[in-house]
Amino acid sequence: MKTTTAARQTTELDRSPLWPNAWWKLMEYRIGIIPFPIYCLLLALIIGFVSSGKVPTDISVSIAILAVGGFTCAEFGKRLPLVRHIGAAAIFATFIPSYLAFSHLLPDLVLKNVVEFTKTSNFLYLFIASIIVGSILSMDRTILIQGFLKIFIPLAAGTVVASIVGTLVGSMLGLGAFHTFFYIVVPIMAGGVGEGAIPLSIGYSSILSQSQGDIFAQVLPSVMLGSLTAILLAGSLNFVGKKYPHLTGEGRLQEGENSSFNAAEDGIPAGTTIAHIAAAGITAISLYMVGMMCFKLFGFPAPVAMLFVAVVFKLSRAVSPQLEQASFVVYKFFSTAVTYPLLFAIGASMTPWDKLVAAFNITNLITIIATVVTLMATGFYVGRRLNMYPIEAAIVNACHSGQGGTGDVAILTAANRMQLMPFAQISTRIGGAIVVTLSLFALSQLK
Incomplete structure (x- = not known):
């Protein structure tokens, strides 16, 4: 009928x-x-x-x-x-x-x-807050904590191996080990511009008694081109995943990880009201403000602090199932409607074309590509050994070579795996902070 x-x-x-x-x-x-x-x-x-x-x-x-x-x-x-x-x-x-x-x-x-x-407006962080909170609250609780513990292993292994390979390649091409490591390899994995290139240039300037502006101009092209390389490779891995589905979880980091709400991906889950969705939105904003307060009090990056607070909320069952469902809707809205306008804003206002082009000489290009490929390949191999989906592990490692939060958005968009944003933030923020700290310490000892 x-x-x-x-x-x-x-x-x-x-x-x-x-x-x-x-x-x-x-x-x-x-x-x-x-x-x-x-x-x-x-x-x-x-x-x-x-x-x-x-x-x-x-x-x-x-x-x-x-x-x-x-x-x-x-x-x-x-x-x-x-x-x-x-x-x-x-x-x-x-x-x-x-x-x-x-x-x-x-x-x-x-x-x-x-x-x-x-x-x-700084709406990049509204986007990141909505994506992180939505993706975390829709994850399986047990798999969530396992994923956060595991992801540090391929990330650390990739950082070490990529540092060695990148430095060797640059040295063989005549760039010199010192210049290659501190001005090409380290900036790629330093966490972007605001959290990476700027602190590095300030630290280098103080240690080497050189102009901070001159040093910043030298390290910025490596950040830009490293991020572009990661975007291209992440997009390629998405294509590989379609050809070889056993290598990917389509956004899931490991087997057994599922969202309870994926079936309702193109609509609003049953029982979820507009009020629930509005509540989920203000919850994401509130958690980001907690992260901002953590940064103000302790100097801890706001997105990372927000990420861990969201994990605590999820693991302690502090958020109702209805709010979790609504958070997933908020996540889907931002990933569908806001991603490309945000990338346009980033490109026009925060991506200097001349700095990107400045890195396009053959020796720099080969060194940067070798570094990013090694970083991702190591993540792929180690992730597979840890029973993680190797493509997802490689993409998270790719974010370690991205242009900060803006790079994470572009890389995950190219890979069609925006739900990896929580792990990408760990890769970018924590991984980048460790690289900057250790690099400045090493430079001070070598001076």
């Missing part, structure tokens, strides 16, 4: 007038998440504001600009043959706006809007 009714409704729809059915079909054709007619409207409005000489700076206009820019760039990447399988959408959404900003092809009024909104 239900089938007959549905068939009759479909027939009636096909016979109905052109309006509104043809329009409805057009509304279901989307650029990213944006219905095509709305995309055209937004594009026309943005052009109109630019032509008038004033682009409003309120949040609504900024969101529209980022959505149009991010999803446009991602669509180009998704439609290109071959490279679409290795993370082209994430790469395009990050590096096209970087080039457009550098070449002054992005209108100054639009660029100003994007830069001001990105830096004043």
